[in-house]
Amino acid sequence: xxxxxxxxxxxxxxxxxxxxxxxxxxxxxxxxxxxxxxxxxxxxxxxxxxxxxxxxxxxxxxxxxxxxxxxxxxxxxxxxxxxxxxxxxxxxxxxxxxxxxxxxxxxxxxxxxxxxxxxxxxxxxxxxxxxxxxxxxxxxxxxxxxxxxxxxxxxxxxxxxxxxxxxxxxxxxxxxxxxxxxxxxxxxxxxxxxxxxxxxxxxxxxxxxxxxxxxxxxxxxxxxxxxxxxxxxxxxxxxxxxxxxxxxxxxxxxxxxxxxxxxxxxxxxxxxxxxxxxxxxxxxxxxxxxxxxxxxxxxxxxxxxxxxxxxxxxxxxxxxxxxxxxxxxxxxxxxxxxxxxxxxxxxxxxxxxxxxxxxxxxxxxxxxxxxxxxxxxxxxxxxxxxxxxxxxxxxxxxxxxxxxxxxxxxx
Amino acid sequence: xxxxxxxxxxxxxxxxxxxxxxxxxxxxxxxxxxxxxxxxxxxxxxxxxxxxxxxxxxxxxxxxxxxxxxxxxxxxxxxxxxxxxxxxxxxxxxxxxxxxxxxxxxxxxxxxxxxxxxxxxxxxxxxxxxxxxxxxxxxxxxxxxxxxxxxxxxxxxxxxxxxxxxxxxxxxxxxxxxxxxxxxxxxxxxxxxxxxxxxxxxxxxxxxxxxxxxxxxxxxxxxxxxxxxxxxxxxxxxxxxxxxxxxxxxxxxxxxxxxxxxxxxxxxxxxxxxxxxxxxxxxxxxxxx
Numbered sequence: 001x002x003x004x005x006x007x008x009x010x011x012x013x014x015x016x017x018x019x020x021x022x023x024x025x026x027x028x029x030x031x032x033x034x035x036x037x038x039x040x041x042x043x044x045x046x047x048x049x050x051x052x053x054x055x056x057x058x059x060x061x062x063x064x065x066x067x068x069x070x071x072x073x074x075x076x077x078x079x080x081x082x083x084x085x086x087x088x089x090x091x092x093x094x095x096x097x098x099x100x101x102x103x104x105x106x107x108x109x110x111x112x113x114x115x116x117x118x119x120x121x122x123x124x125x126x127x128x129x130x131x132x133x134x135x136x137x138x139x140x141x142x143x144x145x146x147x148x149x150x151x152x153x154x155x156x157x158x159x160x161x162x163x164x165x166x167x168x169x170x171x172x173x174x175x176x177x178x179x180x181x182x183x184x185x186x187x188x189x190x191x192x193x194x195x196x197x198x199x200x201x202x203x204x205x206x207x208x209x210x211x212x213x214x215x216x217x218x219x220x221x222x223x224x225x226x227x228x229x230x231x232x233x234x235x236x237x238x239x240x241x242x243x244x245x246x247x248x249x250x251x252x253x254x255x256x257x258x259x260x261x262x263x264x265x266x267x268x269x270x271x272x273x274x275x276x277x278x279x280x281x282x283x284x285x286x287x288x289x290x291x292x293x294x295x296x297x298x299x300x301x302x303x304x305x306x307x308x309x310x311x312x313x314x315x316x317x318x319x320x321x322x323x324x325x326x327x328x329x330x331x332x333x334x335x336x337x338x339x340x341x342x343x344x345x346x347x348x349x350x351x352x353x354x355x356x357x358x359x360x361x362x363x364x365x366x367x368x369x370x371x372x373x374x375x376x377x378x379x380x381x382x383x384x385x386x387x388x389x390x391x392x393x394x395x396x397x398x399x400x401x402x403x404x405x406x407x408x409x410x411x
Numbered sequence: 412x413x414x415x416x417x418x419x420x421x422x423x424x425x426x427x428x429x430x431x432x433x434x435x436x437x438x439x440x441x442x443x444x445x446x447x448x449x450x451x452x453x454x455x456x457x458x459x460x461x462x463x464x465x466x467x468x469x470x471x472x473x474x475x476x477x478x479x480x481x482x483x484x485x486x487x488x489x490x491x492x493x494x495x496x497x498x499x500x501x502x503x504x505x506x507x508x509x510x511x512x513x514x515x516x517x518x519x520x521x522x523x524x525x526x527x528x529x530x531x532x533x534x535x536x537x538x539x540x541x542x543x544x545x546x547x548x549x550x551x552x553x554x555x556x557x558x559x560x561x562x563x564x565x566x567x568x569x570x571x572x573x574x575x576x577x578x579x580x581x582x583x584x585x586x587x588x589x590x591x592x593x594x595x596x597x598x599x600x601x602x603x604x605x606x607x608x609x610x611x612x613x614x615x616x617x618x619x620x621x622x623x624x625x626x627x628x629x630x631x632x633x634x635x636x637x638x639x640x641x642x643x644x645x646x647x648x649x650x651x652x653x654x655x656x657x658x659x660x661x662x663x664x665x666x667x668x669x670x671x672x673x674x675x676x677x678x679x680x681x682x683x684x685x686x687x688x689x690x691x692x693x694x695x696x697x698x699x700x
Contacts, residue, residue: 046516048626050525178670204665207673211621211630214422215665215672218546222415238527238622246532246548246620248539267527267622 036077037331039064039321040096042089042107042117043314045082048209048235051263052109052310053083056131059307059314060106062298063322071325089113093120093128102126103331106317109310111135111180114149121146127336131317132310134259135180136188136404139360143406146333148340148359150280150317152387154181155188156397157258157278157365160387161229162189164276164367166196168254169226175216175240176231178205185231185258201225210236213243221249230257238267245272262308262380270374278365278387281312285366285383289347306378316345316361320354334411350391355398358406362398364388414544419662425551427658428558429617433631434638435562435650436609442645443578443602446496449508450488451610452632453515457481458611459618459627460519463528471533478611485607489600497599512628520625527624554616561612566647578602637676641683643693652691 041060044053057080064076079100081092089108096102097120105121108114109132121128122144130138130149134157139149165172172193176182182205193200202223204216220228232240237260244250245268255275262283265273281288283296283306295315299307324339325331344353352363368381388394398404437451462477492511496504531537532550539548569575577598581588589595613631621630638657642649657676664675671678683691 046520046525046625048624048629050520050625051527054525204669206669209629210673211627212426214426214548214551215419215662216669218418218422219666219669221546235527235622235624235626238624242531242622243620246537246539246550247546248548263526267529267624269529269531271531272529 034074036075037071037325038077038079038100038102039318040093040100040102040105040107041078041080042083042092042096042105042113043080043109044084045080047084049083049109051267052132052234052261052308055261055263055308055310056107056109056314058299058303059295059311059316060131060318061314062295062302062311063315063318066294066298067319067322071322072329072331076322083107083109083113086110086112086116090116090120093117094124097124097126103325103333104129104321104336106131106314106321108133111138111184114138115142115180118142118144118147125333127321127333127340129317129321129340131313135184137180139355139358139404139406141405143358143408145359145408145411146337148320148354148361150313150320150361151259152278152280152363152365153360153398154184154258155399156387158185158188158192159397160365160367161256161258161276161278162192162196164384165227165229165256166198168256170198171201171224171226172198173201173220173223173225173228174203174231175220175228176203176205177233177236178207181233181259182206182231185229189229206232206236208233208236211239213240214247216240217244217247217249220253221247225253228253228255230255232257233259234261234264235267237264241265241272241274242268245274250274261310262306262378263310265370265380266308266378270380273370273374273380276367276369276384277381278367279309280363280365281309282366282368282381282383283307283309283312284379284381287349287383291347320345337411350394352394357401357408358404359408360398360404362394364394364397415666416663418544418546419666420659421545421547423659423662424655425547425555425658426662427655428555429613429620430634430638430657431651431654432558432561432613432616433610434635434642434654435565435647436606436613437635438639438642438645438647438650439609440603440606441639443581444493444497444599445501446493446504446603447501447508448493448603448606449505449632450511450515451508451606451635452628452630453512453519454481454485454607454610455614455617455631456519456625456628457484457515458614459530459623460523460528460614461611462615462618463530463623464523466530474615477615478608481611481614482604482608486600486604488607489603493603494596494599512632516625516628523625525625527622530618530623532619550619554620557612557616561609562651565609569647574598574601634676637680639690641680641690643690645694646690646692649690649692 043056044050069076083089104127106129108117108130111133114130114133128147134151134154136153176185258278260277260279320343324336324343328335328339341356344351355362364386367384369384370380371382374380388397440448458477458481461480462474465473536550536553638653642653660675660679665672
């Protein structure tokens with residue numbers, strides 16, 4: 001066999017090579033337009049936060065579905081990683097950026113994890129939309145140009161709740177969780193007590209993952225307050241409600257709290273539920289917008305269950321992201337951030353948006369009270385009012401630049 | 412002040428008995444099998460969930476079947492997994508049972524979902540009992556009664572029945588027991604099942620008190636380890652004394668310095684470990700010394 005190539009074979013070979021080359025180029029150009037847009041989700045998959053994580057993820061996934069699973073004409077690929085503790089959440093954030101090459105991340109239910117994730121977002125310059133964390137420093141002294149936050153801050157929610165507290169009575173007992181969120185509540189409430197003429201007669205900071213509250217309840221009973229202002233979270237809060245009711249305190253002393261979620265109550269049942277609360281959204285609020293009512297309908301149809309407020313948070317965070325990517329006509333992080341800063345939702349009575357100088361979503365929260373008689377499986381609340389009634393009042397409630405103390409660096 | 416102390420101490424004793432019930436299964440499993448069962452909390456959770464399911468399907472009376480069912484599951488686990496850990500180093504059993512705990516939690520989440528399940532005490536047990544400064548819910552009094560009865564039954568079983576004697580002998584000298592013609596592996600399967608059934612009884616009793624959620628195991632496993640460490644691995648009286656001590660210390664700490672409450676049981680464990688490393692009633696465990 002000689003190595004000498006016959007002219008025809010050579011030209012056929014060349015033709016084949018050329019054809020293959022063209023095909024590759026052509027398909028590469030074709031692939032460019034159909035490359036998926038990857039968006040990361042960081043929500044709890046297991047442990048105490050698992051059910052909250054599920055509602056959040058379903059909300060975000062529904063937003064993607066409602067947008068036709070596409071943005072900028074490209075398919076959307078969601079990558080969902082766990083939020084078990086700040087360390088792993090931070091690692092997962094890094095993983096989403098390095099391995100999955102996401103264009104943005106939506107997630108962060110816990111303030112502690114959120115703060116850890118923000119540092120990665122800032123360093124890697126990838127947009128992060130936090131859908132649950134309520135601690136003030138996220139849009140306060142630790143604020144970041146690449147992080148946006150949907151949940152109203154603790155001071156805003158407390159300010160909405162305080163008039164109800166003072167109506168109930170003047171002697172206040174605090175029962176808060178011993179971490180950033182609970183400390184935030186104490187700090188914000190103590191400042192407001194004087195304004196409404198109330199006094200603090202006792203305080204207990206409860207370690208996270210406390211299962212048994214009987215001793216705390218005995219203490220509260222001894223102190224005889226008019227009202228208990230709480231700051232317990234998730235499973236801890238459910239445990240407390242159950243035991244509060246069992247020890248006969250539910251009817252005797254009202255309990256009020258902020259940043260609660262529907263599952264806290266669904267998990268304990270109608271018997272144990274009671275009190276007045278502030279939360280971002282309620283599915284059965286007659287004043288919900290048409291889009292929100294559609295969200296409720298879609299969710300109920302798909303999962304045979306009412307959506308919790310976390311579903312709304314996951315949904316609005318993802319909606320804001322998708323709408324901003326569409327407005328920016330690009331997945332470049334700087335373009336997305338700029339578009340998010342200009343994003344507005346105008347479907348309700350007055351618009352809400354991410355404030356330019358701290359990326360806080362400026363939107364009233366809703367104040368709800370547990371119904372006296374609960375007959376429906378999921379409808380536990382009466383909506384009392386919003387924390388603020390007009391655009392100006394809302395902007396004022398969220399504080400001025402000097403009060404918040406956030407200065408964002410340039411992009 | 413005395414009123415306060417009395418009421419918190421009484422509450423702490425009731426809480427302590429719950430911890431004893433959770434811990435005694437763990438202590439027995441270690442004492443008789445030499446296996447540190449990190450999945451003990453998962454069986455606790457499984458007990459609560461099986462009870463919830465039985466209650467949904469058949470009503471309150473069926474709930475008593477939950478511990479035997481979980482005990483049977485425990486026996487299957489023993490035959491398939493735990494058996495291979497005997498005589499091996501303790502670290503191996505810790506790792507394997509930790510993985511088992513995560514598996515059981517995932518299985519629970521798969522079948523029942525991640526949401527908590529509303530589970531309240533039966534109507535005739537709701538309400539409180541007030542006697543001077545003492546305030547205890549009727550349900551907790553019932554839990555106290557059932558726990559004491561269960562502990563007494565267990566003690567009688569271990570001390571007076573032939574099977575109990577075999578268990579105690581097997582822990583001291585398994586070779587001799589086998590030479591006497593007793594089928595030790597079967598006995599050990601029964602012991603592991605018993606430990607799991609005890610965890611399940613605690614889970615059933617705790618379910619109306621604490622929320623029923625897939626992560627409820629965490630609320631049980633940590634106090635269980637602390638109680639067993641303080642009381643001594645493998646010691647039944649140790650588990651009782653340590654459980655009550657932990658309950659009372661926690662309640663009193665909550666009264667005076669609430670944010671140190673969770674740390675208080677670890678501080679107690681630290682103090683006991685420094686003064687008496689084997690635990691209050693622990694025996695020297697020849698196999699590892």
